[in-house]
Amino acid sequence: MIQIVAVVLRNGMCGWGEHVVQCVFVAIRTIGNIMIVTTLLQFMFACIGVQLFKGKFYRCTDEAKQNPEECRGIFIVYKDGDVDSPMVRERIWQNSDFNFDNVLAAMMALFTVSTFEGWPALLYKAIDSNGENIGPVYNYRVEISIFFIIYIIIIAFFMMNIFVGFVIVTFQEQGEQEYKNCELDKNQRQCVEYALKARPLRRYIPKNPYQYKFWYVVNSTGFEYIMFVLIMLNTLCLAMQHYGQSRIFNDAMDVLNMVFTAVFTIEMVLKLIAFKPKGYFSDAWNSFDSLVVLGSIVDIVLSEADHYFTDAWNTFDALIVVGSVVDIAITEVNDNAISKGVSDLTKYCHLYLSFPMHPKIEMGKPIMDSGRSRVNIKVVFQLVTIEESQGVV
Numbered sequence: 001m002i003q004i005v006a007v008v009l010r011n012g013m014c015g016w017g018e019h020v021v022q023c024v025f026v027a028i029r030t031i032g033n034i035m036i037v038t039t040l041l042q043f044m045f046a047c048i049g050v051q052l053f054k055g056k057f058y059r060c061t062d063e064a065k066q067n068p069e070e071c072r073g074i075f076i077v078y079k080d081g082d083v084d085s086p087m088v089r090e091r092i093w094q095n096s097d098f099n100f101d102n103v104l105a106a107m108m109a110l111f112t113v114s115t116f117e118g119w120p121a122l123l124y125k126a127i128d129s130n131g132e133n134i135g136p137v138y139n140y141r142v143e144i145s146i147f148f149i150i151y152i153i154i155i156a157f158f159m160m161n162i163f164v165g166f167v168i169v170t171f172q173e174q175g176e177q178e179y180k181n182c183e184l185d186k187n188q189r190q191c192v193e194y195a196l197k198a199r200p201l202r203r204y205i206p207k208n209p210y211q212y213k214f215w216y217v218v219n220s221t222g223f224e225y226i227m228f229v230l231i232m233l234n235t236l237c238l239a240m241q242h243y244g245q246s247r248i249f250n251d252a253m254d255v256l257n258m259v260f261t262a263v264f265t266i267e268m269v270l271k272l273i274a275f276k277p278k279g280y281f282s283d284a285w286n287s288f289d290s291l292v293v294l295g296s297i298v299d300i301v302l303s304e305a306d307h308y309f310t311d312a313w314n315t316f317d318a319l320i321v322v323g324s325v326v327d328i329a330i331t332e333v334n335d336n337a338i339s340k341g342v343s344d345l346t347k348y349c350h351l352y353l354s355f356p357m358h359p360k361i362e363m364g365k366p367i368m369d370s371g372r373s374r375v376n377i378k379v380v381f382q383l384v385t386i387e388e389s390q391g392v393v
Contacts, residue, residue: 027170031163038159045151046106052147053100055132057125061092066135068093096125113148114156123148204279215274218267227267234260254303261296268293 060071071093079085095101098109113119126144128136184192206212217223237256245253268290272280280286 027167030166030170034159034162034166038155041155041159042107042110043103045110045155046100046103048147049100049106049110050103052144053126053129055101056129056134057096057099058093058133059096059135061089061094063135065091066130068133096122098122110151110155113151114160116156119148119152204275206274206276211274214270218271218274230260230263258300261293261300264293265297
């Protein structure tokens with residue numbers, strides 16, 4: 001093993017391999033510091049988990065029994081629900097393979113959560129946990145899922161990406177060593193590169209005075225903010241959809257959907273007049289925006305006509321709603337970097353929030369094929385973590 005490492009290092013010292021190996025050794029010190037911070041955070045969450053879940057993951061093989069005193073003897077189960085195939089099973093009071101009975105066990109359970117392997121099963125056990133040495137109660141503590149979501153965001157998303165980030169930074173710093181004898185610093189070299197590669201921006205300004213009025217309106221900051229407010233109101237209406245809503249509420253939502261679709265259609269028409277079709281569709285975001293608007297119109301037509309193709313169209317309809325606000329601020333105050341940053345952040349936040357709020361998937365129907373109807377926002381979070389994504393699809 002040592003000989004293999006020696007050969008790799010010796011060969012790696014040739015050409016570009018030398019820089020790679022050097023970067024790895026330089027990054028080890030920084031990665032070690034991150035490992036210490038990550039371990040401390042893991043220990044902190046494990047201590048919290050012990051306080052929340054210690055002794056609460058026990059259950060009987062016979063789900064009708066809730067404590068070890070009752071979990072005795074035998075019971076009958078039916079294979080595949082067939083009453084003609086009864087089977088005798090022994091009642092066993094057992095603990096979960098991954099539990100929070102002590103700090104070490106809790107750290108192991110949380111480590112499996114950070115790997116995204118089987119973490120929804122552990123999440124459901126935590127939600128159903130009732131009391132110490134007492135069997136589970138379905139959806140007893142749904143709010144406890146916040147613990148796992150915060151843990152995944154901090155450890156799995158944030159800290160794990162810091163590892164990759166520091167390795168990239170180390171490579172960049174090592175690359176800068178090649179320019180240590182250069183008279184120009186990094187910013188000056190970037191300015192020179194920008195000056196050499198810069199090209200003038202081409203902006204369409206109509207010469208027709210009537211067309212220019214439309215162009216001036218759609219490019220104004222006020223127009224963009226008005227559309228931003230309308231899009232947020234549309235999102236709010238989508239968020240208000242829920243299972244078991246009244247007929248009046250449902251009709252009101254349908255009317256508002258038509259109103260917002262009409263407004264966005266008017267926006268598209270105004271931009272078509274302002275930029276002309278060639279100029280309008282030359283922008284990829286405008287093309288996407290037109291697809292969204294046309295898709296929304298088709299959705300309304302099919303819904304009102306109660307066409308046989310409506311159910312199949314609903315599959316694409318969810319994507320239409322997600323995309324209906326992608327251009328919240330694509331053209332918003334491009335001269336202001338802060339406004340553009342906030343605009344992009346709003347756009348991506350909406351992409352995450354609009355999908356679970358869509359009325360076609362928010363009507364309380366079970367998405368996972370496990371007999372458990374959970375809150376859809378957690379299902380979307382499972383998609384983000386790649387866990388059971390095939391089952392959701």
